Amino acid sequence: MSYIVIEGLHKKYDQTTVLSNINMTIEKGQLITLLGPSGCGKSTILRIIAGLTNATAGEIQLEGQNMNGVQPKERQVGMVFQSYALFPNMTVKENIAFGLRMQKVNNTELEQRVQEMLHIVHLTEKANAYPKELSGGQQQRVALARALIVRPKVLLLDEPLSALDAQIRKKLQTDLRAIQRKLGMTMILVTHDQDEAMAVSDKIFVMSNGQIAQYGTPTEIYTNPQSEFIANFIGHYNVIPRQVLETMIGEKLPGDNNKFAIRPEALHLEMMEGDLCLRGVATQSLMSGNIIRTTLEGDCMFTMEQLHQRGHKLELGKNYNCYVAKEDVIALS
Amino acid sequence: MKKRSLANIIFLFLMLYLLLPIVATMLYAFSSKWHKSIFPEGLTFKWLATLFQDTAFMQAFGRSVLLAGGAVIIALIVIVPAIFVIVLYFPKYEKWIQVAVVMVYSFPGIILAVGLIRVYSTIGVPMILVVLGAYVIGILPYIYQGTRNSLRNVDARQLLDAAQLLGATKTQAFTKILLPTVYPGLFAGALLSFSVLFGEFVLINLVVGSRFETVQIYLMKKLSTSGHIASAVVFIYIVLMGLLTFAIAILTKRSKGATNL
Known part of the structure; x- marks a missing residue:
């Protein structure tokens, strides 16, 4: 007991x-x-x-x-x-x-x-x-x-x-x-x-x-x-409705959940096999110590977090393809 | 610069206006003779000595201490725990204490005296007990403010919770933690109440009169017989009030110091 x-x-x-x-x-x-x-x-x-x-x-x-x-x-x-x-x-x-x-x-x-x-x-x-x-x-x-x-x-x-x-x-x-x-x-x-x-x-x-x-x-x-x-509450997750996310990535997602969550640090700029792609224009960049948090605007607004390292700063106003592994797209109940 | 000088002059006149009667009265208590001169013609302790040898004065003094002190002690025993319980456990009822406090201030002594005589003189309650009861209620504002301000400086409820979780009973938590914490404010309130009641004249004179002669009634009698003796009474009263005020000031300062938690 x-x-x-x-x-x-x-x-x-x-x-x-x-x-x-x-x-x-x-x-x-x-x-x-x-x-x-x-x-x-x-x-x-x-x-x-x-x-x-x-x-x-x-x-x-x-x-x-x-x-x-x-x-x-x-x-x-x-x-x-x-x-x-x-x-x-x-x-x-x-x-x-x-x-x-x-x-x-x-x-x-x-x-x-x-x-x-x-x-x-x-x-x-x-x-x-x-x-x-x-x-x-x-x-x-x-x-x-x-x-x-x-x-x-x-x-x-x-x-x-x-x-x-x-x-x-x-x-x-x-x-x-x-x-x-x-x-x-x-x-x-x-x-x-x-x-x-x-x-x-x-x-x-x-x-x-x-x-x-x-x-x-x-x-x-x-x-x-x-x-x-x-x-x-627990993090700065991007919560995206199914329809919007499916439009962004150009494919159907499994299950019948209405919303999906993507951790901002799960997004990256280098494409790997099987990754999904979210496209957006960098509109805002905030630095909090070792993290750079960039807001991008595509079919919806989403944020990406990268380590504060050389070459990780996104240029504002420019279009970017951000990639995420399929297993990092979490279906919300 | 001009403005400052003017302010100083006004302040000086004001102080003279306030202090001159007190200084003159105190000097008169020590003057052997003071009729045709600006200053006393001689100084003496005769009036003070006469006063202390007068049994009537000593008894009046004792009665005043007994009445004022008794009322304060009853208030501390009855009112303080009630305030604690209401503030800590039934805060929604606190507004009723505040209403009672305002009512105490809003009743003139003469109205209160007439009311007390009409209600209580026919039912056999000793009138001195009626005055005592009225005094207990009359000092509610001072006791309430003293206790409330002290409680406001600490999170009393949380202190009680912490003490109980450490194994204290409610009584132990109250006596070992809360009471020592609010003690300076409470004691200042008690001293203030005592000094107010010690100088009270209207109610005791109208309701009981010379049947229970206090210092104030004794003073009024002496005013018509001996100015020197009356001045000596005032001197003793002022010294006593000065000591009480000094004690209150020290306690209030200590109480404020305890707020920096």
Whole structure:
């Protein structure tokens, strides 16, 4: 049996349905991500798992134990909040030790575990600082340490990195994954950042309008989106209606799907055997670091991404033949 | 430059206008004689000493502290938890507290006094308890603002959630996390309420009068018998209010400092 099982979870606020028939299984030691736009219900799932919000219907099992009706403090679930929620009246050390004090752990063990945790999150020299004296990244590491020290069965992370700037966020993503692997901790991360989800997760659940739209490993989700929503949300996919695409490539496509998705980086200028050809005029070119993203206009508008290398820059106003392998044209349901 | 000088002159006159009566009253409390000269003819601690030897004054002072302090303590016990619960768990009802706050400001003391006498004087409730009750309601705006502003500076609900997930009970989360966090604002509100109630005269005079002589009623009596003693009472009152204001200023500053989270 899986470590965490969520079955038929529903949540309604008055007449508004926030979650509808959520089913998930999570294995021990996995880092899974709930990914979706704001308001899709992903944080509500975390709050229900933590016991901070009651589900309208459905069941959550943790290590085979039904969690319905169990108080938050009895669930052995840790949580890191977006706004850190550090206790402003306590120092870093006191914040981290709070959970152990509630468990009445003796002082010797408490001191040892706090020092160990301070070391893991690289905050030993900030032990006596107050939260307001720390940077956002440091505060988030304190929040992580405070949640980890009580050795929860599962750690819930509610957009923990979204308030941080890009560089610190990337560093903390790496740190988070390293700590999770080191401790073998089961974690559920909520984020609306697809790059973050791709970077840290074992498994991603993409959510839309209170439902799970698709789940799988990051590679499965990225290379095989099942709907237009996923294709648009997870990457910069070109979503093209069947009729338009068939006109562009000059041949019939198999199946009866109405739309197809093509990854922008799957398009290239060199023709290979069996490739399909999309023709268009380069109208716009955007450079984002190592990637050049060019917009082309033919029977429809599509984008192509190339590595930022010599000879890859397309001349604006000029016609180009862009090629794509047949297996990279994904039929959407 | 001219404009600035004019502003300085206006400011000076304004300060003189405001401070002169206070300085004169305080000097009068220490003057042995002050009849035919601009400044006191001699200084003495006699009036202050007389005042402190007067049992009636000490009792009046004690009654004022008891009444104002009692009302503040009751408000802290009854109103503060109610505000916490409403703000954290039933925010849609907060507008009703705001309506109550406005109503407190909009009722003149005389109307309130007449209303209280008409309703309660015939049903046997001791009128001093009626005044105490009115005081508890009367300081709602100060207590509410103090608590609300402190809660606004922190995400109180999330702090409670975090504490509970770490194994704290609701009571532990409230006493160990929330209360110390909002304490400066709450205490400033309590001190402000105390100073307002300590100086309250209209309600206590009209509803209870000399049956429960507070410092304000004692002062009014002394005005007709001894200007020096009355000035000494005012001096003590001003010193007390000055200390309370100083404490409030320090606490408010500390409370604002806690917002940089």
